[in-house]
Amino acid sequence: MPSQNFPTGPSGARPVVATRREALYNVETTRRIEREALAHRPIHALMSRAGLSVARLALALRPHARTIWVACGPGNNGGDGLVAAAHLHRWAQAQGGSPRVVVTHWTRDSSDDSRLPADARQALAAAQQSGVEFAEQPPDEFDLAIDALMGIGAMRPPEGRLGAWLSLLRTTPELVLCVDLPSGLNADTGALEPTADTSPHLRPGPRHTLSLLTLKPGLFTAHGRDAAGKVWLDDLGVVPPTEPPVTAWLAGQQHPMGEKAARAHASHKGSFGDVVVIGGQGISMNGAGMTGAALLAARAALRAGAGRVFVGLLQGPGVDELTWDPVSPELMFRRPDRLLERATLREGCVVCGCGGGDAVRTVLPRVLSGATRLVLDADALNAIATDTSLQSLLRDRQGRGWSTVLTPHPLEAARLLGSDTNTVMADRLRAAQALADGFGVVCVLKGSGTLITAPSEIPWINPTGNAALATAGTGDVLAGMVGSALARPFDTTGSAILGRVAEAVFQHGWLADHWPAGSALCASDLAARVRPLA
Known part of the structure; x- marks a missing residue:
């Protein structure tokens, strides 16, 4: 039976559909929107909401998951994943311990947590205190993976453990939910950084991406469409105080398919x-x-x-x-x-x-x-x-x-x-x-x-x-x-x-x-x- 800690009410995420026109923003503009939002909110507020949204969408996509692997990187993208892991673990405990939530946390091959951004460091401490299971390697079997390895500012080639985890995320037949964007994808261009073991063309299992704050152009062109799969958006309740410049438009449907175009009766073929x-x-x-x-x-x-x-x-x-x-x-x-x-x-x-x-x-x-x-x-x-x-x-x-x-x-x-x-x-x-x-x-x-x-x-x-x-x-x-x-x-x-x-x-x-x-x-x-x- 659901407890008071189980997620209730609608998630902040909504699906992005082809029929709706959407504004797309590049990394520079997204960063600006984020800075303006943080200036008017308590510290950790955006990450708290983002992580909760990720957790809710994960359960909605795979409500009967038995094992959830949360792959977290060293930045705020990893912080969002850690917050989501903590929520999923608490909800699991309220339901008798299922699903099992396993976190792998990559910190630039260093155990020095002080190098993490402040929000991500706070999220790591909260996840550890919640009792989430941390592991050096991904679980042998899982039926849902959350990709929170690399965010919009990541420029590092995926090598070592990071590369191995990313290769697994790209090749697994299980459902993968990407936080903000698929790791290694350029948010502005849709170019996908290859890993040592995989081709950027691989997308063998169901893929979903929860884009946070804004929608990014790279999700919808080049390798982005394959890597991202079904795209969702949670703007985290942010309404920018200034109108941000739109980078591109996702061209929605202007007229419903099958709708007969209105033509005047007094027409001829030359019209x-x-x-x-x-x-x-x-x-x-x-x-x-x-x-x-x-x-x-x-x-x-x-x-x-x-x-x-x-x-x-x-x-x-x-x-x-x-x-x-x-x-x-x-x-x-x-x-x-x-x-x-x-x-x-x-x-x-x-x-x-x-x-x-x-x-x-x-x-x-x-x-x-x-x-x-x-x-x-x-x-x-x-x-x-x-x-x-x-x-x-x-x-x-x-x-x-x-x-x-x-x-x-x-x-x-x-x-x-x-x-x-x-x-x-x-x-x-x-x-x-x-x-x-x-x-x-x-x-x-x-x-x-x-x-x-x-x-x-x-x-x-x-x-x-x-x-x-x-x-x-x-x-x-x-x-x-x-x-x-x-x-x-x-x-x-x-x-x-x-x-x-x-x-x-x-x-x-x-x-x-x-x-x-x-x-x-x-x-x-x-x-x-x-x-x-x-």
């Missing part, structure tokens, strides 16, 4: 914009046919709500031309030279590059200098990366007030930046913002936690999508969806374009997240499931 897809190099060009990429983009644009979609395939002379699509006969095929006419380029949104191959180089100068709304993908990006004249044309577009969206994957982004993939992945936010600022465009940097950036705008991180999208053609589908989002008349300010693009990116990932179980995701099926954008 919803034209999309012009130029790409799809023919097999006669150099033996590498990529016609399907352009068709996927066009089909997706049509299903996303464009009024008309034109397709210009870059096919060589003397071959049988593809003049219609039996899957989507509504698509209107034109020879590229017809679509490159000035009036056509200025009427709708051009999607250029999907399967364009080497052939796309010949049309890019006219596209860059004539299309008022433009989505550049795949081979168009690779061509621009190696041609300074095309780069100049791309930069000139911002001065004309034209809208441009780039949709690179990390390798394409690296080529555009004159960098390499490892550098891009080490700080995806920085890379995406550099592309946006450097070319005066909206950048959609694809990958886990797709980033949407624009000059002088707060970045957005998309919360949807999964590895099922790692298959050929899904990027072409996204390019078509973005083209449809920009085809209709709208406010061309940076924030408005970000919102339009973010809606397309969100739905693209949402479809993958809700894909029928047991059915492989392929791009043609994905395009067929695209829904009209609001």
Whole structure:
């Protein structure tokens, strides 16, 4: 029977859901919020609340745990874990001794507790006085682990005992609850410090993260999504006395999926914009046919709500031309030279590059200098990366007030930046913002936690999508969806374009997240499931 020491009432933690827009704060801003909060609260107040929240969530996630391993480090993150361990131990004692709570405490391979921060030292003393079991090594068996090894300020490589414990936390099939963020994860970038024994890609068991005080960008991009698993937030009741600058937005759902977009009865196909897809190099060009990429983009644009979609395939002379699509006969095929006419380029949104191959180089100068709304993908990006004249044309577009969206994957982004993939992945936010600022465009940097950036705008991180999208053609589908989002008349300010693009990116990932179980995701099926954008 519960005693007066057993947790009652709702926990301060709430789940972070894809449908809700959330403010994300980097380490510097989080530290500032923490300092302001500590200045108006008794010492140890934040750690006491944080530890209690961790303990409550741990029991909610695994109410029948028999053995709980709490891995604590030498900082305040470890202090939060110690407070949680003390609560869990007291509640266990009130219930007859179950679950068993075992703490391993790493103090920089030193037994000198005086080196601990004041809050963590107080938490250690309280845990010891409570009777919590301390051990040199993790228990042989446990069914819940609490990762409180390294916090947002940790810079030390995980070696020795710390590295061994972290390797176990990353590889165990049991449930792991991370305090504030997974140990070794960069809170700002989502880069994960590897251990000697594990790959940063491993996530074999259920993972949860209770982010404290603020949500951090690194939880939602790069390796963060895999390492963090399900993210929860407890702001610890802190309302900053000054408005902190937002580092990024977690882009929530702007319109419920399946909600029919309101359209005026007195409408016609021209009311919803034209999309012009130029790409799809023919097999006669150099033996590498990529016609399907352009068709996927066009089909997706049509299903996303464009009024008309034109397709210009870059096919060589003397071959049988593809003049219609039996899957989507509504698509209107034109020879590229017809679509490159000035009036056509200025009427709708051009999607250029999907399967364009080497052939796309010949049309890019006219596209860059004539299309008022433009989505550049795949081979168009690779061509621009190696041609300074095309780069100049791309930069000139911002001065004309034209809208441009780039949709690179990390390798394409690296080529555009004159960098390499490892550098891009080490700080995806920085890379995406550099592309946006450097070319005066909206950048959609694809990958886990797709980033949407624009000059002088707060970045957005998309919360949807999964590895099922790692298959050929899904990027072409996204390019078509973005083209449809920009085809209709709208406010061309940076924030408005970000919102339009973010809606397309969100739905693209949402479809993958809700894909029928047991059915492989392929791009043609994905395009067929695209829904009209609001």
